[in-house]
Amino acid sequence: MTFKMWIRAGLPALLATAASAVPALAQDAAPAAAPALNSGDVAWMLTSTLLVLLMLVPGLALFYGGLVRAKNMLSVLMQVLTIGAMMMLVWVIYGYSLAFTEGNPFIGGLGKAFLAGVNEESMTGSIPEFVFISFQMTFAALTPALAIGAFAERMKFPAVVLFALLWATFVYFPIAHMVWGSDGYLLAKGAIDYAGGTVVHINAGIAGLVGCIIVGKRIGYGKEQLPPHSLAFTMVGASLLWVGWFGFNVGSGLAANAKAGLVMVNTFVATAAAVIAWIIVEWIVRGKPSMLGAASGAVAGLVAITPACGASGPMGAIILGLIAGVVCFFFCTTVKNALGYDDSLDVFGVHGIGGIVGAVGIGILASPAFGGAGFGEGIESIAGQLWVQIEATVITIVWSGVASAIIFFVLNVVIGLRPSVDVEREGLDINEHGERAYHT
Amino acid sequence: MKIVMAIIKPFKLEEVRDALTGIGVHGLTVTEVKGYGRQKGHTEIYRGAEYAVSFLPKLKIEVAVAADQVAKVVEAISGSAKTGQIGDGKIFVCPIEQAVRIRTGETNDDAL
Numbered sequence: 141m142t143f144k145m146w147i148r149a150g151l152p153a154l155l156a157t158a159a160s161a162v163p164a165l166a167q168d169a170a171p172a173a174a175p176a177l178n179s180g181d182v183a184w185m186l187t188s189t190l191l192v193l194l195m196l197v198p199g200l201a202l203f204y205g206g207l208v209r210a211k212n213m214l215s216v217l218m219q220v221l222t223i224g225a226m227m228m229l230v231w232v233i234y235g236y237s238l239a240f241t242e243g244n245p246f247i248g249g250l251g252k253a254f255l256a257g258v259n260e261e262s263m264t265g266s267i268p269e270f271v272f273i274s275f276q277m278t279f280a281a282l283t284p285a286l287a288i289g290a291f292a293e294r295m296k297f298p299a300v301v302l303f304a305l306l307w308a309t310f311v312y313f314p315i316a317h318m319v320w321g322s323d324g325y326l327l328a329k330g331a332i333d334y335a336g337g338t339v340v341h342i343n344a345g346i347a348g349l350v351g352c353i354i355v356g357k358r359i360g361y362g363k364e365q366l367p368p369h370s371l372a373f374t375m376v377g378a379s380l381l382w383v384g385w386f387g388f389n390v391g392s393g394l395a396a397n398a399k400a401g402l403v404m405v406n407t408f409v410a411t412a413a414a415v416i417a418w419i420i421v422e423w424i425v426r427g428k429p430s431m432l433g434a435a436s437g438a439v440a441g442l443v444a445i446t447p448a449c450g451a452s453g454p455m456g457a458i459i460l461g462l463i464a465g466v467v468c469f470f471f472c473t474t475v476k477n478a479l480g481y482d483d484s485l486d487v488f489g490v491h492g493i494g495g496i497v498g499a500v501g502i503g504i505l506a507s508p509a510f511g512g513a514g515f516g517e518g519i520e521s522i523a524g525q526l527w528v529q530i531e532a533t534v535i536t537i538v539w540s541g542v543a544s545a546i547i548f549f550v551l552n553v554v555i556g557l558r559p560s561v562d563v564e565r566e567g568l569d570i571n572e573h574g575e576r577a578y579h580t
Numbered sequence: 581m582k583i584v585m586a587i588i589k590p591f592k593l594e595e596v597r598d599a600l601t602g603i604g605v606h607g608l609t610v611t612e613v614k615g616y617g618r619q620k621g622h623t624e625i626y627r628g629a630e631y632a633v634s635f636l637p638k639l640k641i642e643v644a645v646a647a648d649q650v651a652k653v654v655e656a657i658s659g660s661a662k663t664g665q666i667g668d669g670k671i672f673v674c675p676i677e678q679a680v681r682i683r684t685g686e687t688n689d690d691a692l
Contacts, residue, residue, distance in 0.1 A: 365631050367624060432626055473628030486627060 178266035184396035185271045191387025192278035196224045196285060199384050203377025203439070204289045207485045210369040211567025212293045213577035219297065220285045223304040227281040230308060235280055236273050238313040245325035247314045265394050275391060280316075283340045284308050289485030290348025291355045293366075294564055297572045299557045306547045307347055311540050315339050319532070330516030331532040332506055332525070334403070335392035337447025337499040338536040345492020346537050349483060350544040355557045357482035359564050371432055378435035382411060385442045389449045399450060402513070406449045407442070410461035414441025417465025425473075433469070436490060440468035443494030448502035453511025460505060464497045496533055503529035581676040581688060582650045584643045587613065587669040588661040593639055599660035600643065603652050607692070609642040619667030638669060644676060646689050 201220040205213050227235070237252035252258060255273065262269035284304035288295075295303075318325045319333050326333070333339060358366060368374060390403045418437025419429040444464030445457055452460060472489035483489060503526030506512040515525045551557055558564075563571040570576055588596060593610065600608060614635035621634035645653050654671055662668055681691035 365633075366629065367626055367631050426625055428625075430625065436627060477628050489627075 175263050175266060177263065177268065178395070180396045181266045181394065182268065182271060184400070185267050185275055185391060185394060188387035188391025189271065189275040189278055191384045192275070192282065192391065193384075195381050195384030195388060196278065196282045197221055199377050199380035200282065200285055201377065202373045203381055203435075204292060204485055206370040206373030206375075206377060207289075207368040208293050209366065209567070210578055211569055211576075213369065213569060214573055214575060215297070215568035216288075216292055217577075218573055219288050219292075219300050222297075222301055223285045223288065224281040226301065226305060227284060227308060228277055230305065231277040231280045232273070235308065235313050236276065238309075239280075239316040240276065240321060242321070242323050243317070245323055245328065246318055248317045248321055267394060272394065275394075276316075279336060279340060279388070280308060280312060283312055283336075283344050284347075286340070286344035286491055287347040287351065287487060290352040290483045290487035292484040293568065294358045294484075294559070295351075295355055295557050296555070296559050297568070298555055299551050302551055302555070303351070303547060306551075307544060310547065311343060311347065311543045312339070315343055315536055315539060318535070326528075326532045326535065329528050329531065330519045330525070331528045332451050332502050332516050333447040333499065333532065334450035335389045335446045337443070337495045337502075338532050341443045341446060341491040341495030342499060342533060342536045343495075343540045345488045345490075345495055346540040347544040348487035349481070349492060350541055351548055352483045352488075353481050354545065354548040354552065358484065359561060361482045362480075368432070371435075375431060375435055378438050382438055382442060385411075385446075389446060393450065402454075403449045405454050406445055406452055406457035409454055410445035410449075410452075410457040410464070411438050411441035413458045413461030414438065414444065414465035414468075417462040418469050421466050421469050422473075425469075436468070436472065436486070437465045440464045440490050440494040443491050444498035444501065447495070447499045448505060451502055451506040451513045453505075453513070456505035456510045456512055459510075460498060460501050463501065464494045467497055468494050499533045500526070500529050503527075581679055581692065582645060582647055583674050583676050584645060584650060584653050584657065584671060585674065586641050586643075586657045586661065586671040587615065587638050588641060588657070589663065589667065589669060590637060590639050592661045592663070593641070595660040596641065596657055599656040600653065603649075603656050605643055605645060605649075605653060605656075607643070611640045611642075613638050613640045617667070617670070636667070644679060644692050646692060 197220065201217045204220065205216045208216050232255050234250060234253045236255070237250050238248045241248040241251045243249040258269050258273070260268065260270070264272035284307055287307070288300055288304070316339050319327060319331065319339050321327065360366065386404060386407055389407045390400050393399045393403060415434050415437040418433050418440065422433040423429040441461040441464050444460050445452070448457065448460055468490050471493045472486045476483060476486070476489055504510065504522055506515055506525055507522050508514055516528065519525045519528060548557065559568065559571065597608060614637055616634055616636060619636060621632055621636060624631045624633055643653055650673055654673065657671055679688050679691040680686070
């Protein structure tokens with residue numbers, strides 16, 4: 141039976157207010173042992189999947205694209221789009237299997253490589269496995285694309301694409317398995333990561349940091365003008381990220397249920413709090429509240445609430461958002477300058493640091509004392525949860541940091557990371573892609 | 581014949597055009613330019629990165645007029661483009677050797 145048929149079967153039943161007929165229908169048709177398909181869950185998960193795709197293109201592409209100079213606009217759009225497309229194929233070839241089938245606590249097996257054995261009747265909870273595969277596919281497409289912002293404007297296209305492929309294989313799939321796999325190492329320890337604070341954001345943030353240090357600063361960094369070419373695009377991109385993030389966070393529950401409401405309100409208020417926190421601090425420290433600051437605050441808040449959105453209460457989410465806004469502001473504006481690395485688009489400052497704030501913060505805020513939904517399985521106290529959260533964070537940082545460093549070193553030796561000085565000066569668009577974003 | 585060149589603040593263009601139309605000047609060329617004078621530049625901050633922008637956007641207008649009109653034109657421009665703040669711009673007057681209206685072939689004062 142196809143989804144369309146399910147929806148056709150389910151819709152009249154709903155319209156007749158006989159909502160209870162829907163699960164009954166599902167049970168009638170599904171094999172006796174399989175869990176019941178819930179058409180409400182299926183509909184929401186199809187929607188969530190597309191919302192996460194919206195985060196990638198055009199959300200992230202425009203958010204990043206607006207922040208680079210006009211001569212590199214297309215290179216960023218192209219990198220995001222190409223990495224996304226490549227990862228979707230890699231995901232069904234071996235990524236899904238490595239992340240979500242049983243193997244050992246650190247990596248899954250190859251039993252579902254090429255989606256072997258998955259068919260229309262396969263289920264993941266109350267949704268078809270194909271929907272689950274598609275939903276998780278968008279995460280795998282987005283995460284390596286997040287990292288590229290750190291070394292934007294100065295890495296060769298083939299190096300960027302190969303980095304994404306190798307990094308996904310040796311970092312993303314194992315970490316996703318550890319956190320979300322049924323026999324995953326961190327899941328078994330009771331680590332809370334509802335929608336991917338460690339797997340997606342800390343992971344990508346560290347990869348970006350390592351990449352930008354190894355590839356080196358952009359020519360003219362600190363001496364020449366490297367301002368964003370269109371903060372209007374950045375605003376549009378940040379807004380699309382926010383909208384799409386509801387698919388990312390709320391969809392991570394895999395159900396249209398009561399928890400979905402909590403996750404939604406958390407995703408709203410943490411983001412709003414981080415916007416307000418960032419611009420207030422910026423206003424005090426720099427004298428003016430900037431649009432880029434507000435957009436950056438929004439993304440910082442979204443990142444911080446990502447691991448915490450299912451376990452925090454709404455007031456905890458606000459606290460997390462406020463902290464993320466302030467901490468990420470100081471990282472992007474002060475710490476980065478003091479340390480002197482050129483993280484072009486602040487991938488580490490926003491995703492890495494925001495992710496750490498969220499992943500560690502939820503160790504405290506999950507406590508019912510703060511209105512949270514309670515600790516991970518087998519954990520009794522704030523101290524216990526906090527320790528597991530720190531452990532998950534440190535494992536992600538070390539694994540992603542070491543593996544990313546090895547990948548970049550190897551790529552640098554084999555194909556070279558950096559374009560020639562002339563190419564970088566003239567811009568990646570015309571030299572690597574043979575086109576320009578704007579004609580005057 | 582003289583050409584009156586003025587560098588003005590971009591948002592003053594409409595007022596300058598109205599003032600010139602008011603004294604019977606019916607032609608004007610506008611160019612977007614960048615530069616600096618006593619106003620110097622300003623500072624832009626993107627997240628933590630501060631950039632000193634030393635070339636500010638201005639408009640350059642050029643009006644070709646008969647020599648006896650120059651004083652009126654200069655007065656109209658300086659009156660309408662003035663804010664009293666630093667960065668209001670400058671006016672330069674140069675001689676024109678020859679003028680030709682392309683459509684008719686008229687020359688000099690007749691071509692203006």
